[in-house]
Amino acid sequence: MKPTHQDSTDNVESDVDGRVRIFDTTLRDGEQAPGFSMDRRAKLRMAHALEALGVDIIEAGFPQASPDDFAAVAEIARTLKTPTIAALARCQEADIDSAGRALEGARHSRIHLFLSTSPLHREHKLGKSKQQVIDIAASAIQRAKALAHEVEFSAEDALRTEPEFLAEIFSVAVEAGASVLNAPDTVGYVTPTEITRMFTYLREHVRGADKVVFSAHCHDDLGMAVANSLAAIAAGARQVECTINGIGERAGNAALEEVVMALHTRRPLFRVDTGIVTQHLYPTSRLLAEVTGQPVPRNKAIVGDNAFAHESGIHQHGMLKHRGTYEIMRPQDVGAKTSLVLGKHSGRHALRQRLEELEYDLDEATLDAVFERFKNLTDKQRSITNDDLVALMDKHRNNHHTAAVAVES
Incomplete structure (x- = not known):
């Protein structure tokens, strides 16, 4: 059953102008990178630190991946009070139902659906036509909408997807009930100029764009994850998905501390705020290093030993x-x-x-x-x-x- 308390999508429209939501995926995208795995106890410690940091959304894991991941998401959902707790799911019934069960105890819950949309992924990963992909997305969103307060839809490999098709599937996602639309640079391929163009296009062409939050999720394969995230924000994205210390698959994700302090330090330029308690950035970074056994590079921006x-x-x-x-x-x-x-x-x-x-x-x-x-x-x-x-x-x-x-x- 869908939770009965007030649908938190009501908040999506109210803060869309001057506030950027920080979506932390350290416990999901970050944790699945080689060398950064965390047990349930470590995940809970990090989740409490992220809550104290002021993160808006914590992606706690991928419940269908394993019983331990399900248990970690469920425990975090029951324990934390302030942030929205998100669980990742493929656009498959078993994944969606598992995410819904794991999130039952959350005060604010979100099912984060993802589905490949680029020509390369449609042909070689899914073997589906454009219309089939659209139909799968719509059905999955409708199912997830009954199990959580919010649904986020991510078009995997969005930045290598035809803009017209991306706008169309996002329009259908809005109609089906998604309140957050994520256009990830899944493989860290694009430049700030290209991501600016894409987010500008989406905000102009997605039907119902004024009713949803656009989100950026950038990987660092070419070293541009933070720059691309900031470019997306400048183009109207009001959620950015990132990780502590920039951990994540391959070369990692956009580093939360770098995105936040860029927005804070250059506020007259970006003219947006976050809810992050910046004084907690360094301690949170060091906690992650402790629980994963992976030291922070000395020259790491913001939190490295040489930063100041x-x-x-x-x-x-x-x-x-x-x-x-x-x-x-x-x-x-x-x-x-x-x-x-x-x-x-x-x-x-x-x-x-x-x-x-x-x-x-x-x-x-x-x-x-x-x-x-x-x-x-x-x-x-x-x-x-x-x-x-x-x-x-x-x-x-x-x-x-x-x-x-x-x-x-």
Whole structure:
């Protein structure tokens, strides 16, 4: 039976202008990537973290894939209070019914249907005509509509589908009861210019476009998932599907933290908001690394160790004068901290600040002497710790004391 409380599609029309919904698929698309699988306990931990992060929709899994996946979706659906919980399903009766059962305990539920639409997929994957694909989609949406509060329809490989056919199947999807239309770049093939053109076309040609939310789901095979997601938003998409740390099949998905902070940092350009509590981005990223055993690359945007780290003397000097010289975001806004890393590229200004933080009172002569020893040490090791600096200061004091005793004698 379809849930009896208010259909959450009522909210779709009200926030379509200035709000972008964040649809997180870390637990489904991200988790099915090699090396990132999570057990039920890990999925529940991540789901709670995503709820605290302020994610609008959590795709909890693919219930028909396995009994464990079904159980994980059901537990998340029963436990979480704020986000919409989505379950993935093929346009097949068994999948749809399984998703509906798994979502029974959800306060806000969504069945996420997908069906291939591109010529390549129609011929080689489905062996179906255009009309057959349309009929399958319509029937599946009608069935799912009776089992969840919302239905999202995804046209798999949409960005390699004929625009006219994509607009037609989306129009039928709206008539059948879908409230979210997802046009995924399934294989990470298109460019921002192409995705802009496609979303603009869909909003102009889909019948009932004003009644639904258009969604983007971009893969990173050519390294353009985030750029394509932002282009889709600029063209009117009001849902973006992404994952923490950008994990996902092959080269991954659009990274949630990058999309969100691009919209936040460049708000005057995009003029939209999300409901994400950005201060939770770094901790959520680190939790995912913990539960999957996959470390975050140091140079990862927003949440990598180097994202707010500065070693270059020129950069460090600028940062000490004014953060805005080399940081376009405040690290505390994502739950991180600025780090002035001391290494072979560091200068006197950064060394002085660190020594003063360690409560050393420095005159210029002392700084000159310690800086020379510091540079010699950087030739031997990549970074200099506070313990190294204490040792340098102790050595300087001992040498200075020995020299003073020698003079007196």
